[in-house]
Structures are given as C-alpha cells and as structure tokens.
Amino acid sequence: MAISQLQIHHIRNLQQLYLQELSQINIIYGANGSGKTSVLEAIHMLGMARSFRSGGSRAIVSHGQPRCTVFGVARSAAGGRGIPMAVQRAVGGEVEIKVAGQQVRSVAELAERLPLQVMNADSFGLLLGPPGLRRQFLNWGVFHVEHRFYPEWLRFQRCIKQRNKLLRRDKLGDGELAVWTRDLAVAGERINAFRLDYFSALAPRFREIMARLAPELEALELRFRPGWDRTLSYSEALDGSSRADRDQGYTHVGPQRADIRVTIGGYSAAETLSRGQQKLLVCGLKLAQGELMSELGGGHGGCVYLIDDLPSELDQPHCRLVCGELVRMKAQVFLSCVRREDLEGMWPTATALKLFHVEHGSLLPAIEDAASQNNDEEGPPWMAAYLIKQGPVKTLLPGAVTHEI
Structure with missing residues (x-):
C-alpha cells in the first residue's frame, strides 16, 4: 500500500498542507518546530485515527480550531484506482472516518486499509x-x-x-x-x-x-x-x-x-x-x-514507514544500510530530518526520491519541479466528494467508534 496524495488541515502548526505526486521515498526536512514531524503525525492519524505522540486530541488540533482533518489517497501494490480516505478528530476526542465514500466503524478496519x-x-x-x-x-x-x-x-x-x-x-x-x-x-x-x-x-x-x-x-x-x-x-x-x-x-x-x-x-x-x-x-x-x-x-502489499530523525544515534554507514533495506523491500517511506543533506545521499542509485521543505507549518520549494506542489485553499479535485462537514462532530458510542462524514 502507498499514499499518492495527502492533505492536512489544522494539525498542530500545520494549518493547511497539500502534498501530491508522492514518491517511494519522501524526505520532509526543516528546522526544529517547523512542522515536519507533524506531517508524519498526520499520516499516522490517517491510518490509525490517532497520533503517535502523547497529549490526546486537544494537543494535536491547531490552537483555536475545533477539529483537525487528514485526507489521503491510498493505492495498493497491484495498482488500480486509489482509495480516498478521510479522518477527522475533534478537540473533545470524537472521531469520524470515511474510506472510499463509506463510513468505517472500527479503527481495525482503517488499519487494515493503511498499515503503518x-x-x-x-x-x-x-x-x-x-x-x-x-x-x-x-x-x-x-x-x-x-x-x-x-x-x-x-x-x-x-x-x-x-x-x-x-x-x-x-x-x-x-x-x-x-x-x-x-x-x-x-x-x-x-x-x-x-x-x-x-x-x-x-x-x-x-x-x-x-x-x-x-x-x-x-x-x-x-x-x-x-x-x-x-x-x-x-x-x-x-x-x-x-x-x-x-x-x-x-x-x-x-x-x-x-x-x-x-x-x-x-x-x-x-x-x-x-x-x-x-x-x-x-x-x-x-x-x-x-x-x-x-x-x-x-x-494488500507492504506497510508504509514513518521514520522520524533516522540519522539520530546512527552513523552514516549504518544509516545507509537501513535506507538500502527500505528500498530493497520496495516500501513507501516518509522520513523527517533537519537538513536535506542528512538523508538525501543515503539511497541507492536511481531510487525514486522526493523532497519536501517545511518551514513554520508551510511547504516551501525543495527541488526544481516543486512548483507542482499545490497549496491552494480549495484543495485538489478528488477531495470535493470527501470533504467532512464542518458541523458538530457526533459523540462516539460507548466502546465503539462511530463515524458520519
């Protein structure tokens, strides 16, 4: 499974971020506090309906906003049409999920669609x-x-x-x-x-x-x-x-x-x-x-790897070995680092690689063709049918996750 498009709304300092034409290896770099780890956090929410950080829903939602939302399109290893996915979390903890236009009743069903x-x-x-x-x-x-x-x-x-x-x-x-x-x-x-x-x-x-x-x-x-x-x-x-x-x-x-x-x-x-x-x-x-x-x-294909600061505690030879294993497995990978040089040269020749530069919660040009990165307010056309309504998020039933999008 791989993610081909991603849009993030109101996750920590990411007010609105749109990443398209995602590659096998995706490096997200920027200074500390820029929001690069929050991109990984958003992908995790898309596959698990929660953050991998502590703090609960109130911490992950941008200050002053009632809820955060992540949209994505996932494609299987066999190809074919992508599966639109959307996850929304309210400040109060309520969750709403939709996959391929249908409500999802459990996080287990979501995790099966996008293993992380x-x-x-x-x-x-x-x-x-x-x-x-x-x-x-x-x-x-x-x-x-x-x-x-x-x-x-x-x-x-x-x-x-x-x-x-x-x-x-x-x-x-x-x-x-x-x-x-x-x-x-x-x-x-x-x-x-x-x-x-x-x-x-x-x-x-x-x-x-x-x-x-x-x-x-x-x-x-x-x-x-x-x-x-x-x-x-x-x-x-x-x-x-x-x-x-x-x-x-x-x-x-x-x-x-x-x-x-x-x-x-x-x-x-x-x-x-x-x-x-x-x-x-x-x-x-x-x-x-x-x-x-x-x-x-x-x-279902392989899982998607979210890797925060791989170079930490690893010297360059061992970091290069880990990167080589990821490429050998043909896994899709999202990595964060402070400088692009920390990871850019760690991959085997001809690896499909894309760079994203995040600064103060915004996406900046990282490579010559970065103009293809679209951050307009309306979002991509595929999203129109999957926008989550901005009304009150319904309370979850005890012991289960209920979703209406």
Missing part, C-alpha cells in the same frame, strides 16, 4: 519498555497476516474481563467462573497458536536482516514467552493459578502476559548494547515485520 510502521524515539520502548509494548508489536504483525486473529483477540478480551470481574466478587459462583475459564482457555490457546506461528516466521527474518545491518551482532536471539509455563496447556496453567487468581482478584497467566525477550550471547540486549546498536535492533524488528506483511498479508 513508526520508527521514532519512542520505538526504543520495543526493547527497553514494558512487555505490553512488545505484545502490541506482536499483535500488529499477526493482525496483518492472519485474518482470524482479531475476532479471537476480541473474544479473549471479553472472556478475561468477565472472568476478572467474577474473581473480584465477594461471593464467587464456581459454575459461572468455570464457564468463563473454559472459554478463556480456548481463546487463549488460539491466540497463542497464531502468535507462535507468526513468531516462527519473524525470528529468522529478523536474523537475516540483522546479519546485513550489524553482522557483529550475530549472537542476537529472539525468544517468545507465551505468558505461562510452556510445558502446560493454557487450561492446565489456569487450573494451577486458580488459588492465586481467587485471592488477588485477577487472572495471572495467559496471552496477556506474553513477551518477546531479546538477548545477545545469553545476556539482555537492552542492558548490553549501545544506543546505536539498540536503534539498529529496533529497525531490524520493524523491517522484518514489514517484509513479512508484504509477503503474507494476502495481497
């Missing part, structure tokens, strides 16, 4: 952060290659929520608890099987990529921990933890405790590697995941 991978300073959390971040990484990969995973994951979430609710009751009904425990065990085993199959494909791909990025780290290993003693079935593990579950009021074992452990020579990679090596490792994980999705994702 983010590499930024927060990505170090994949190695240094809590297990929940690595579970999110694993779930993202399984979601995009196994269509049965998401319904099973929703079923598991419902079961564990109900089971924990029962465990916190003063008077616990054994019969009702047994029903939810049985259903939880079934859903948990299925989720674990999906994750294990995916991990079995991810680990060798990760090692292949790391052998090219950092051959000196040949002792790197990935290990998957399911969240309970792997010698037991999940049902047996639940039986074994039943006393502790009852005493403390929650489920101790299961997929909600899964983790990926990264070691080098038997030691924790998080504690052993330098900052630059840690960044290469995180890049290797993200690249391996994107490549697997391209191969196993059922014809």
